[in-house]
Amino acid sequence: MATFNLTVNGKKHQVDVSPQMPLLWVLRDVIGLTGTKFGCGIAQCGACTVHIGDAAVRSCVYPVSSVGTEKIVTIEGLSENGDHPVQKAWEEIDVPQCGYCQSGQIMAAAALLKSTPNPTDEDINNAMTNICRCATYTRIKKAIKQVNAL
Amino acid sequence: MSELENKLNRRNFLRITALTGGGLILGFNSLSASSPEQEQSFDLNAFIKIDAKGKVTIMSPNPEIGQGVKTSLPILIAEELDVDWKNVQIQQAGLDTVKYKRQIAGGSGSVRASWDSFRQVGATARQMLISAAAATWAVPAAECTTENGMVLHSGKKISYGELVEKASKLEVPKDVKVKPKETFKLIGQRIKNVDNHAIVTGQYKYGIDTKREGMLYATIIRPPAFGMTLTSFDDTEAKKAPGVKQVLRFENKIAVLGRTTWEVMQGAKKVKAQWKEEGPLESTADYIKNLHALLATSPVDKPRRKDGDITAAFSGAAKVVEVNFDAPFLAHNTMEPMNFFAHVKADSAELYGPIQTPERARSRVAEILNIPQDKVSVMMTRMGGGFGRRLMTDFVEEAAMVSKLAGNLPVNVIWSREHDMGGGYYRPMYSYKYRAAVDKDNKLIAWHHYSAGVGGSASPDSFPAGAVPNLQVDTHVYKSPVTTAPWRGPTHNFIAFSEQSFMDQIAHDMGKDPVTLRLELLELAKSSPVGKVNYEPDRFAAVIKKAAEIGGWGKSKGANIFLGFAAHFSFESYVAQVAEVEKLADGKVKLKKVYCVVDCGTVVNQSGAETQVEGSIIDGIGHAMFAEITLTKGKPDQTNFSTYRMIRLNEIPEIEIHFSKSNVAPTGLGEPALPPAGAALANAVYAATGVRLTSQPFIKSDLFA
Numbered sequence: 001m002a003t004f005n006l007t008v009n010g011k012k013h014q015v016d017v018s019p020q021m022p023l024l025w026v027l028r029d030v031i032g033l034t035g036t037k038f039g040c041g042i043a044q045c046g047a048c049t050v051h052i053g054d055a056a057v058r059s060c061v062y063p064v065s066s067v068g069t070e071k072i073v074t075i076e077g078l079s080e081n082g083d084h085p086v087q088k089a090w091e092e093i094d095v096p097q098c099g100y101c102q103s104g105q106i107m108a109a110a111a112l113l114k115s116t117p118n119p120t121d122e123d124i125n126n127a128m129t130n131i132c133r134c135a136t137y138t139r140i141k142k143a144i145k146q147v148n149a150l
Numbered sequence: 151m152s153e154l155e156n157k158l159n160r161r162n163f164l165r166i167t168a169l170t171g172g173g174l175i176l177g178f179n180s181l182s183a184s185s186p187e188q189e190q191s192f193d194l195n196a197f198i199k200i201d202a203k204g205k206v207t208i209m210s211p212n213p214e215i216g217q218g219v220k221t222s223l224p225i226l227i228a229e230e231l232d233v234d235w236k237n238v239q240i241q242q243a244g245l246d247t248v249k250y251k252r253q254i255a256g257g258s259g260s261v262r263a264s265w266d267s268f269r270q271v272g273a274t275a276r277q278m279l280i281s282a283a284a285a286t287w288a289v290p291a292a293e294c295t296t297e298n299g300m301v302l303h304s305g306k307k308i309s310y311g312e313l314v315e316k317a318s319k320l321e322v323p324k325d326v327k328v329k330p331k332e333t334f335k336l337i338g339q340r341i342k343n344v345d346n347h348a349i350v351t352g353q354y355k356y357g358i359d360t361k362r363e364g365m366l367y368a369t370i371i372r373p374p375a376f377g378m379t380l381t382s383f384d385d386t387e388a389k390k391a392p393g394v395k396q397v398l399r400f401e402n403k404i405a406v407l408g409r410t411t412w413e414v415m416q417g418a419k420k421v422k423a424q425w426k427e428e429g430p431l432e433s434t435a436d437y438i439k440n441l442h443a444l445l446a447t448s449p450v451d452k453p454r455r456k457d458g459d460i461t462a463a464f465s466g467a468a469k470v471v472e473v474n475f476d477a478p479f480l481a482h483n484t485m486e487p488m489n490f491f492a493h494v495k496a497d498s499a500e501l502y503g504p505i506q507t508p509e510r511a512r513s514r515v516a517e518i519l520n521i522p523q524d525k526v527s528v529m530m531t532r533m534g535g536g537f538g539r540r541l542m543t544d545f546v547e548e549a550a551m552v553s554k555l556a557g558n559l560p561v562n563v564i565w566s567r568e569h570d571m572g573g574g575y576y577r578p579m580y581s582y583k584y585r586a587a588v589d590k591d592n593k594l595i596a597w598h599h600y601s602a603g604v605g606g607s608a609s610p611d612s613f614p615a616g617a618v619p620n621l622q623v624d625t626h627v628y629k630s631p632v633t634t635a636p637w638r639g640p641t642h643n644f645i646a647f648s649e650q651s652f653m654d655q656i657a658h659d660m661g662k663d664p665v666t667l668r669l670e671l672l673e674l675a676k677s678s679p680v681g682k683v684n685y686e687p688d689r690f691a692a693v694i695k696k697a698a699e700i701g702g703w704g705k706s707k708g709a710n711i712f713l714g715f716a717a718h719f720s721f722e723s724y725v726a727q728v729a730e731v732e733k734l735a736d737g738k739v740k741l742k743k744v745y746c747v748v749d750c751g752t753v754v755n756q757s758g759a760e761t762q763v764e765g766s767i768i769d770g771i772g773h774a775m776f777a778e779i780t781l782t783k784g785k786p787d788q789t790n791f792s793t794y795r796m797i798r799l800n801e802i803p804e805i806e807i808h809f810s811k812s813n814v815a816p817t818g819l820g821e822p823a824l825p826p827a828g829a830a831l832a833n834a835v836y837a838a839t840g841v842r843l844t845s846q847p848f849i850k851s852d853l854f855a
Contacts, residue, residue: 001392018392018413025412029367034359035352037534038411039485040567044791047485075352082351090350094342094757097765098216099349100485100534106350125800131791133485133535134216135768137799139761 009077046130056111204311215536230272258818357503375784458620463596467587478778486534577637578605616683646825701728714834721818770827772797
């Protein structure tokens with residue numbers, strides 16, 4: 001066990017956990033931010049996507065000890081009032097079915113749009129590799145394309 | 151339909167309860183009307199709450215798995231109540247078999263079962279509010295109208311909130327007329343998922359997110375292979391692992407409980423368990439061999455359907471067409487792995503989590519704990535997918551057992567993906583043998599579907615049943631230790647693929663256009679039906695014609711573009727699809743687009759309906775293309791998404807959907823667009839390459855770019 005000082009959504013948290021514990025479980029079970037989801041535990045599905053610095057990271061395989069001083073943003077902190085352009089587009093296009101993977105999808109899309117504000121189909125295909133079992137992909141694509149239009 | 155549901159149907163009528171503090175609750179009463187005083191003390195069947203300030207809350211009783219019922223069922227009530235949707239709040243109701251009927255998510259049945267009754271609830275409440283306003287103004291009720299939560303009469307208006315107290319004292323009117331379709335304001339519109347904001351902000355709490363004071367997380371070690379049982383285990387190291395609080399055995403499993411999910415999953419890896427072989431440890435090759443061997447024998451059981459005499463028809467045939475198909479096991483793979491919260495106390499239990507069948511879960515847990523059902527409460531959370539897996543109640547029963555054995559502690563039992571995919575329930579493996587006979591006049595005179603499967607497998611009345619004079623459906627069930635369960639579009643999900651692929655092959659062998667052949671058969675089902683016909687030939691033909699039209703069937707789309715056709719009737723809905731593939735320079739095929747026509751009766755929520763159909767098509771294509779569970783000596787070879795391939799965003803086709811205009815009641819929509827998708831693609835591949843795909847996943851064929 002070791003002590004880590006994390007900045008999550010602009011708030012400081014001190015946690016006493018195993019250095020190997022993936023950030024996902026520190027967020028969910030220790031800090032109590034459950035918007036970041038567990039899907040596979042091996043960085044395949046992307047349900048656990050958060051931002052570390054500006055990068056979209058699959059937190060289920062990211063040891064808490066690797067975070068260092070980087071700032072962490074989760075779905076709960078993507079915007080103060082739940083009105084990040086990607087969140088608004090997701091609501092407007094009515095993307096969620098079961099909704100479980102969508103916080104990871106939104107975090108992946110937000111990171112894509114930050115680095116590539118006008119993504120091509122190919123950019124979207126390459127960046128959006130998260131699994132949606134309900135297969136809302138058609139609307140995910142549409143929502144990303146409409147972010148700038150809304 | 152269960153006996154209970156029948157009883158409710160016979161007796162249900164609407165009733166009202168005055169809310170303390172003012173307000174109105176209206177719902178179905180499942181009890182007799184003999185004791186009105188007693189009724190007042192029950193909070194019966196609540197659907198609508200209107201408080202004195204006019205705030206409207208509509209309860210949604212059915213479990214939400216992503217099929218959209220938490221939005222579409224309240225729409226039915228709000229439409230008739232005539233309230234502004236923006237001012238309506240929706241609440242998920244917990245399991246309450248006294249208040250509600252059929253709290254199940256399955257069989258694409260929630261809207262079908264509620265279409266009449268939910269609108270009746272709304273219409274009756276509206277009528278009572280009108281009566282209250284009419285009495286207030288001393289005008290005839292018939293002269294009053296409503297709009298957005300107000301009753302109106304010659305320039306005067308009064309809000310529902312101001313009327314609820316008076317309305318709650320009125321007798322419940324009988325047989326209130328519901329709106330004619332032309333006057334719908336909400337039904338058929340694009341209404342967004344009511345939980346969208348909570349979902350996109352990460353605030354919605356799924357079952358897996360449940361955390362309570364004093365609660366322990368738990369994970370369960372299961373047999374590594376189907377057919378193995380636990381003999382002994384050593385938990386010395388596990389108990390020393392950080393965060394682990396308890397290790398306990400129950401049945402054939404070991405539970406590890408502790409402070410965090412990850413710590414219990416790590417702790418579980420340190421348990422040294424010994425397993426022994428109980429039954430045969432079969433591999434996929436054994437299953438295929440054994441299923442094929444069954445199909446080589448004569449059917450032993452009574453046919454599931456028998457029209458005419460296939461033996462005579464085949465012996466007199468001018469041409470016989472035969473194709474065999476094989477389906478793999480499939481995992482459900484809900485994105486939210488199985489989990490459930492349970493807190494078992496001395497003589498009661500609280501259950502909380504994602505379950506498609508809360509009533510079954512309650513009765514199973516009551517039985518296991520040996521306590522009365524009314525001491526078990528079940529609250530359903532929005533589910534991170536179901537697909538049939540959460541019709542099973544094994545994970546709820548486990549949570550209750552673990553809570554009890556841990557000393558009546560609150561627990562959240564969370565499955566790892568490996569356990570969810572490797573040790574759960576699967577879509578059965580099937581092998582099908584189809585034979586058809588064509589006579590000298592090029593008429594389809596016989597059809598034989600012979601199926602062998604691990605679990606039930608046939609839809610005996612599926613088209614072309616009813617259109618062929620000699621038709622027989624035979625089944626064999628192969629016994630196996632592999633646990634199987636319904637999987638989205640149960641039986642239909644592979645029947646449609648095989649039957650529609652076979653139809654395509656027959657058309658080809660007859661030298662007929664596949665769409666023409668289907669339409670001719672439907673004409674026969676209409677003009678000279680054979681046996682039971684469970685579909686309406688005209689509605690079926692209409693979706694086929696429309697799909698052919700929008701898909702450009704029969705028109706040239708360029709030398710490298712090929713089309714495949716499929717149509718299937720399931721859950722009372724008709725779906726026809728055209729898949730469009732491109733043949734690339736190297737001869738490989740790429741799916742470009744799927745055109746889809748759906749007749750699901752009245753569309754309740756246009757946005758919800760479209761997303762269900764889009765999702766179903768991609769789900770159908772994805773599983774047909776990529777997915778399988780194979781076994782090696784009883785052990786699943788795929789236990790996570792690294793080896794079980796799911797379709798992703800870069801692999802989806804363009805989709806164009808058309809809903810038939812309809813005046814009839816809504817029919818199923820969570821499933822019907824999935825079954826034909828694989829066949830439409832396979833038939834397009836046949837058109838492009840001449841190769842008939844007969845087993846899934848297609849990716850093994852090496853035909854795809």
